[in-house]
Amino acid sequence: MMGNRRLLLVCLLIALEATSLAGHLIGSQNDLDKNDDGFVKLVSFAECVYNRISNDLFFSKILSNADATKQVVEGLLFRCDFEMSRTVCRKKDHVGNLRDCELQPEGPLRQTFKCHIEVWERLWLQDTRIQNFHCQDEINPDDKESFPDGAAPSSCRFLR
Template sequence: MEAKMLLLLLATLGPGPAAGSHLGCSMPGSPCDISKNAAAVQQAVLGAAHSFNSQSNDAFLFKPSAVIRAQRQVVRGIRYIVDFQISRTVCPKRNRTSDLDRCHLQPPGRLAQTFRCHMDLCLTPWKPGRETLELQCRSHQQEPVLIRTGSDQDPVLFK
């Protein structure tokens, strides 16, 4: 009876990677690719854009323009590793707009600017808040302009 249950379980799971494979999510605790459109990914990227806006000296707000890659890893909480882009909008900072959905991207030209960012974020469900392990953003022409490590309350350091 146990053999039949095991065969039924294996048939339900379908074909998968070979046992012992270290690619993808087959290894417990390893990072695995997730949907770029996942709600947690979108929230994390939006939070990173707000953090970038609060720390930058730019006259315009930036908003997420593309998620390039998203991964999740189960550790002592849930770790998200996300590569994304933020682009300058037409909304001036002085207007204090918090809804970035209302801000359109700058049209192509001298004011258009995009940063490629890498974020490493850990969410621990049984603790309030989140811990940003790393946030780096760089333009195509420069070294990293924003590096953030530690908890949400730690200062952001500029290079």
């Protein structure tokens, strides 16, 4: 009996060492590489959700300085911090590719937000939930916008 417990303990220690040698502990947050497919989809998803939910007359797009992490928690929990900036493209004009929209020039219509989104993905259920999404104006920090948690707009797809 004592031999089985020692064997189990040794196996657990080896598994723990192997995961820490790989640089990741089970359940820990891990940075997503900007070239990772999950990172690209997360940023596009966040941009889509923001533009569908905000009441702004103009589309906004994510600036290039986004950071994201991934964590295994009964599925995958993605977290992303990014900056959004208002473009010159109006939502009523149904723009085909947001990348073709220029940012607003300096002036009263120029607005940039620091945003944070958390997305919980459970592939086996084909379920993607927004756990937390809020943005804060860089110039007027008291100007904050929070979006409701829950299911993402159906037009914004994240599932991989």
